Amino acid sequence: MNYKININGTTKEVDVEPGTPLLWVIRDALDLTGTKFGCGVASCGACTVHVDGNPVRSCQTFIEDVGDQDVITIEGVNGKVANEVQKAWQQLDVVQCGYCQSGQIMSAIGLLSETPNPTDQDIDDYMSGNACRCATYQRIRAAIHLASKNLEG
Amino acid sequence: MNIKSSRRDFLKGSLATGAMLVIGLNSDGVFAAGTADATLNPFVKISGDGNLTVILKHIEMGQGTSTGLTTLVAEELDVEWDKVKTEFAPADVGKYANLMMGMQGTGGSTSIANSYLQYRKAGAAARDVLVRAAASKWGISPSEVTIENGRLKAGNKSAHFGEVIAEAAKLTPPAEPILKKNSDFKLIGNRKIHRKDHISKTNGTAIFALDVKIPGMVYAVILHKPQFGAKLKNFDASEAKSIKGFIDAKALPTNEGVAIYANSTWNALKARDAITADWDLSAAEMRSSDQMFNDASALLDNPTYAVRGDRETVRKANMEAAQKLEVEFRLPFLAHAPMEPQNCVIEPTKTGVIVHDGCQMPTLVQQMVADILGLKTENVLVNTVYAGGSFGRRANPTSDYVTEAAMAFSLLGGKTPVKLVWSREDDIHAGYFRPLAVHKVSVGLDNQGAIVGWDHRIASKSIMKGTFLEAMAVQNGIDNSSTEGCADTGYEIPDMSVGLSDFITPVTALWWRSVGHSVTGIVMEVTMDMAAKAAGEDPVDFRLKLLPGNTPAQKRMANVLKMAADKADWKKPLPAGWGRGIAVHESFGSFVAEVVEISTNGDDIKIERVVCVVDCGLIINPDVVTAQIESGVGYGLGAAMRNQISFTDGVIDQSNFPDYEPLRIADIGKIDVYQVKSDEAPSGIGEPGVPPSGPALINAIADATGKRVTYLPLSENGISFV
Numbered sequence: 001m002n003y004k005i006n007i008n009g010t011t012k013e014v015d016v017e018p019g020t021p022l023l024w025v026i027r028d029a030l031d032l033t034g035t036k037f038g039c040g041v042a043s044c045g046a047c048t049v050h051v052d053g054n055p056v057r058s059c060q061t062f063i064e065d066v067g068d069q070d071v072i073t074i075e076g077v078n079g080k081v082a083n084e085v086q087k088a089w090q091q092l093d094v095v096q097c098g099y100c101q102s103g104q105i106m107s108a109i110g111l112l113s114e115t116p117n118p119t120d121q122d123i124d125d126y127m128s129g130n131a132c133r134c135a136t137y138q139r140i141r142a143a144i145h146l147a148s149k150n151l152e153g
Numbered sequence: 154m155n156i157k158s159s160r161r162d163f164l165k166g167s168l169a170t171g172a173m174l175v176i177g178l179n180s181d182g183v184f185a186a187g188t189a190d191a192t193l194n195p196f197v198k199i200s201g202d203g204n205l206t207v208i209l210k211h212i213e214m215g216q217g218t219s220t221g222l223t224t225l226v227a228e229e230l231d232v233e234w235d236k237v238k239t240e241f242a243p244a245d246v247g248k249y250a251n252l253m254m255g256m257q258g259t260g261g262s263t264s265i266a267n268s269y270l271q272y273r274k275a276g277a278a279a280r281d282v283l284v285r286a287a288a289s290k291w292g293i294s295p296s297e298v299t300i301e302n303g304r305l306k307a308g309n310k311s312a313h314f315g316e317v318i319a320e321a322a323k324l325t326p327p328a329e330p331i332l333k334k335n336s337d338f339k340l341i342g343n344r345k346i347h348r349k350d351h352i353s354k355t356n357g358t359a360i361f362a363l364d365v366k367i368p369g370m371v372y373a374v375i376l377h378k379p380q381f382g383a384k385l386k387n388f389d390a391s392e393a394k395s396i397k398g399f400i401d402a403k404a405l406p407t408n409e410g411v412a413i414y415a416n417s418t419w420n421a422l423k424a425r426d427a428i429t430a431d432w433d434l435s436a437a438e439m440r441s442s443d444q445m446f447n448d449a450s451a452l453l454d455n456p457t458y459a460v461r462g463d464r465e466t467v468r469k470a471n472m473e474a475a476q477k478l479e480v481e482f483r484l485p486f487l488a489h490a491p492m493e494p495q496n497c498v499i500e501p502t503k504t505g506v507i508v509h510d511g512c513q514m515p516t517l518v519q520q521m522v523a524d525i526l527g528l529k530t531e532n533v534l535v536n537t538v539y540a541g542g543s544f545g546r547r548a549n550p551t552s553d554y555v556t557e558a559a560m561a562f563s564l565l566g567g568k569t570p571v572k573l574v575w576s577r578e579d580d581i582h583a584g585y586f587r588p589l590a591v592h593k594v595s596v597g598l599d600n601q602g603a604i605v606g607w608d609h610r611i612a613s614k615s616i617m618k619g620t621f622l623e624a625m626a627v628q629n630g631i632d633n634s635s636t637e638g639c640a641d642t643g644y645e646i647p648d649m650s651v652g653l654s655d656f657i658t659p660v661t662a663l664w665w666r667s668v669g670h671s672v673t674g675i676v677m678e679v680t681m682d683m684a685a686k687a688a689g690e691d692p693v694d695f696r697l698k699l700l701p702g703n704t705p706a707q708k709r710m711a712n713v714l715k716m717a718a719d720k721a722d723w724k725k726p727l728p729a730g731w732g733r734g735i736a737v738h739e740s741f742g743s744f745v746a747e748v749v750e751i752s753t754n755g756d757d758i759k760i761e762r763v764v765c766v767v768d769c770g771l772i773i774n775p776d777v778v779t780a781q782i783e784s785g786v787g788y789g790l791g792a793a794m795r796n797q798i799s800f801t802d803g804v805i806d807q808s809n810f811p812d813y814e815p816l817r818i819a820d821i822g823k824i825d826v827y828q829v830k831s832d833e834a835p836s837g838i839g840e841p842g843v844p845p846s847g848p849a850l851i852n853a854i855a856d857a858t859g860k861r862v863t864y865l866p867l868s869e870n871g872i873s874f875v
């Protein structure tokens with residue numbers, strides 16, 4: 001079946017079956033591979049993308065439910081918050097294997113867009129769905145604080 | 154970078170063209186200079202525009218080797234750090250062997266240890282020919298030429314590397330190029346340089362195997378056997394035929410699964426759900442976990458192998474001891490669960506195939522795939538890409554997921570590119586677990602609280618037996634990976650006996666981040682804590698008495714222990730409801746002590762802070778070392794808190810992250826890492842953070858609550874965390 005999808009600011013057409021998770025549409029049909037597959041059951045956050053500005057788990061979002069909402073992936077994310085988050089991640093060398101990090105960054109952008117000045121507790125609450133097997137959590141927390149500070153200044 | 158260009162780069166890399174200076178090992182194993190078409194497999198490449206690329210013989214799976222190996226070359230060449238590029242090496246054991254393994258592979262925390270001099274020499278050899286080439290161009294002596302920020306200089310003359318590479322490629326570097334003095338290091342030991350992968354992994358451009366797409370590629374998933382030792386009888390794919398995009402399903406020749414092909418990952422997964430299969434369970438593991446533990450425990454009445462000491466002497470000493478401690482430990486199977494589920498792509502070429510893989514043992518993979526496909530090994534190329542974690546899992550003696558992909562590729566006719574994808578469920582069920590282990594320890598103390606005897610019996614599945622590593626790793630029947638960190642403990646224990654029995658099961662076992670130390674670190678350090686308590690002594694003082702400094706290792710172990718106690722204000726009283734625990738362990742040549750501080754609200758436990766001190770010899774990248782300790786601590790704590798692979802009637806109880814719950818951000822407070830300044834040879838860092846973390850937590854819980862846990866995970870003992 002053909003669907004139109006607004007992805008990273010352009011409209012694309014994809015031929016997939018109803019019930020196909022947005023994750024696999026993005027990866028296999030649209031060849032955008034920055035969004036990762038980690039669990040497929042909304043339990044790791046590696047597949048996090050923005051739908052109309054909100055972080056969602058694309059492995060549990062189905063193509064027929066996307067409609068004309070705007071889907072933004074790590075490849076297409078931009079703006080002040082996104083830039084500061086990515087810069088902070090780079091400055092603090094947060095990444096290790098890096099496989100979870102697109103999802104971490106997409107969630108962190110969501111957090112800072114809602115809560116510009118989060119406490120440790122806010123970060124822990126918001127980011128707890130994003131697993132990192134390399135356990136880069138301490139640096140994720142620090143990078144979110146750094147991005148928040150730089151956004152203020 | 155997109156997928157197609159990364160593939161082009163790979164092909165270009167193997168047939169490189171254009172002006173190039175390469176430094177690589179020649180057939181005598183000495184660094185030589187040449188041009189791109191020379192038969193050198195390079196370690197260093199310098200292009201016509203003067204840019205430096207370092208070829209990485211070790212995979213980057215998060216542990217920071219792409220940064221570490223590059224630092225070693227860049228240091229000797231005095232280049233600008235941010236401009237240096239990296240590339241993964243092809244499979245070539247002659248050129249890119251791990252000098253500590255004798256094969257091309259990454260593991261055992263050896264990347265820096267085995268490369269430290271080799272990569273510096275490669276950089277120094279490049280420096281030598283560049284400097285001499287510049288000197289002859291300018292008609293001056295090489296001693297007048299310096300390199301600053303990647304430019305050759307002499308007086309007011311200046312050139313970038315590219316300007317002299319043609320001349321440099323004709324020169325022969327000395328067999329032992331002169332290396333920099335440690336005091337001249339600018340990059341080694343520099344905390345400010347960034348990881349080489351810090352940008353590509355924050356903007357989605359880093360390429361992992363799951364991101365590789367080849368034109369015409371089909372997607373394969375495997376319907377795996379439901380339990381270990383099961384064999385496929387038959388399967389029925391008729392329901393799958395109605396799934397759009399489903400291509401075919403074929404039994405693997407090993408009868409351990411069914412390969413299912415489709416035009417997308419999702420369609421393949423859907424088709425798999427529609428396929429049913431019958432399995433022959435006659436040789437399958439049918440036990441439940443309790444039974445397995447009881448069976449392993451029973452083996453300890455009479456250990457098969459005497460690993461250390463004389464058990465009778467120790468038993469006698471313990472019999473006469475004033476106090477005796479008897480403890481049994483039960484540690485479960487553990488899955489590695491790297492964030493990227495295992496996958497790879499097999500792409501046909503004119504003469505063979507390319508395996509696109511986050512490949513931890515390229516030459517093994519090459520051999521395995523060549524065998525399955527009936528190819529010459531040299532016609533199997535390995536394109537190593539970033540690996541989304543491994544923790545040991547990718548390096549397994551049968552290269553399990555790669556051989557599945559090769560079988561799937563072959564079954565489909567060997568002409569169509571195949572991407573094999575495991576789901577998380579496949580990963581959790583596929584075995585190669587950290588083996589289950591039962592330890593029984595009995596410790597005798599005299600009336601002064603000193604240890605008079607330590608009898609230690611171990612039952613575990615051998616990791617090495619039955620693999621190609623057996624000859625190397627098993628001596629007199631004893632698999633060192635079952636006893637390391639125990640039989641060779643750094644503690645001065647007057648009378649210690651260690652016995653070992655192999656627990657037999659078809660469940661496959663593998664090195665899990667820190668291997669045997671992931672078990673022995675817990676057993677030794679929890680027992681030590683219990684012994685200190687029995688002796689009525691402070692756990693730090695008690696340990697220090699057993700580390701009198703008779704060997705360099707004892708000195709280093711005592712040093713990190715003292716430093717950790719000091720940094721954590723060990724003797725300072727904690728608020729009510731808080732507790733702290735300490736542990737110290739040597740693994741992979743490195744020494745790590747950790748203090749875990751927890752609080753309790755009566756019900757739940759919160760990890761407030763972890764203080765770590767690491768001595769891993771000379772430090773190449775201090776920030777990577779800190780990151781690896783943070784990572785190891787998290788990995789070890791998460792497992793101790795709530796991870797296990799358990800069985801009910803031979804079937805694994807867990808299937809995905811909801812029941813194999815990884816450590817989460819809210820689980821862990823601050824981790825403070827301190828490093829010992831050292832000029833000793835660099836030793837491991839990817840794994841040594843793991844072993845002390847679990848026991849330090851267990852000891853902290855005992856301190857705070859009085860509850861002593863020796864059967865893991867903690868969550869199975871009524872302990873919950875906030």
Ligand code: FES
Pocket residue numbers: 036037038039040041042043044045046047048057058059060
């Ligand atoms: S893949 Fe979507 S949450 Fe894990």
Ligand code: FES
Pocket residue numbers: 095096097098099100101131132133134135136215492541542
């Ligand atoms: S960086 Fe490896 S899983 Fe997060």
